[in-house]
Amino acid sequence: xxxxxxxxxxxxxxxxxxxxxxxxxxxxxxxxxxxxxxxxxxxxxxxxxxxxxxxxxxxxxxxxxxxxxxxxxxxxxxxxxxxxxxxxxxxxxxxxxxxxxxxxxxxxxxxxxxxxxxx
Amino acid sequence: xxxxxxxxxxxxxxxxxxxxxxxxxxxxxxxxxxxxxxxxxxxxxxxxxxxxxxxxxxxxxxxxxxxxxxxxxxxxxxxxxxxxxxxxxxxxxxxxxxxxxxxxxxxxxxxxxxxxxxxxxxxxxxxxxxxxxxxxxxxxxxxxxxxx
Numbered sequence: 397x398x399x400x401x402x403x404x405x406x407x408x409x410x411x412x413x414x415x416x417x418x419x420x421x422x423x424x425x426x427x428x429x430x431x432x433x434x435x436x437x438x439x440x441x442x443x444x445x446x447x448x449x450x451x452x453x454x455x456x457x458x459x460x461x462x463x464x465x466x467x468x469x470x471x472x473x474x475x476x477x478x479x480x481x482x483x484x485x486x487x488x489x490x491x492x493x494x495x496x497x498x499x500x501x502x503x504x505x506x507x508x509x510x511x512x513x514x515x
Numbered sequence: 516x517x518x519x520x521x522x523x524x525x526x527x528x529x530x531x532x533x534x535x536x537x538x539x540x541x542x543x544x545x546x547x548x549x550x551x552x553x554x555x556x557x558x559x560x561x562x563x564x565x566x567x568x569x570x571x572x573x574x575x576x577x578x579x580x581x582x583x584x585x586x587x588x589x590x591x592x593x594x595x596x597x598x599x600x601x602x603x604x605x606x607x608x609x610x611x612x613x614x615x616x617x618x619x620x621x622x623x624x625x626x627x628x629x630x631x632x633x634x635x636x637x638x639x640x641x642x643x644x645x646x647x648x649x650x651x652x653x654x655x656x657x658x659x660x661x662x663x
Binding site: 410411412443444445448452460463464467469474475477478479480481482483484485486489490493 | 517520521579580591592594595598654655659661662663
């Protein structure tokens with residue numbers, strides 16, 4: 397099944413609501429389709445909200461291997477591809493952490509500091 | 516910018532200013548809203564209502580998966596911006612209430628500075644200094660490899 401991002405979303409590829417529209421299409425046919433070809437037609441999205449809602453949240457339910465089998469991204473600008481990968485890894489980490497996500501206690505206890513940047 | 520509409524409860528949306536500096540190959544981008552501020556927004560979530568001050572709230576807001584929206588999986592915008600700024604070797608300031616934090620990735624050493632403001636700014640300001648000099652500085656990189 398082909399998902400034409402430009403045709404479905406026009407230029408509305410910014411908000412979570414707009415991303416959810418794509419997610420709904422994917423979920424509706426997820427078990428019926430062997431794979432989805434998601435065609436961006438070189439539209440620059442550059443929105444974490446849109447990409448997370450459309451594809452990132454699928455990683456809370458499906459494994460990395462499931463996603464790789466099911467989704468093929470075409471004509472996606474390199475910036476968006478890098479952003480999508482980053483989002484998917486965030487969601488896969490969240491899945492490992494469980495629904496509580498990061499611990500508030502750990503976060504606020506860290507003091508402001510100067511550290512060497514990782515190479 | 517979507518944070519303004521999702522979290523800030525600003526009645527006037529947000530103000531966005533951008534300036535390019537060709538000589539130094541930098542871009543400054545600033546987004547300001549006049550909403551309820553990051554601390555008040557996060558305190559709406561029961562598990563974060565023990566936040567003590569603006570500094571703690573800002574610090575928490577940039578962590579992955581932290582959101583003020585109850586029952587909605589979100590909270591990735593600011594953490595991605597922070598990672599982008601790190602890759603880009605730029606700077607990010609976030610100011611809200613009396614708290615201000617600077618993340619500075621421009622030098623050899625990464626610096627994080629906390630500052631307490633004398634006057635309260637009720638909304639939130641995000642100010643980015645982006646390097647526009649080299650294309651490679653725009654791409655997020657994962658140590659875990661590429662999924663797609």
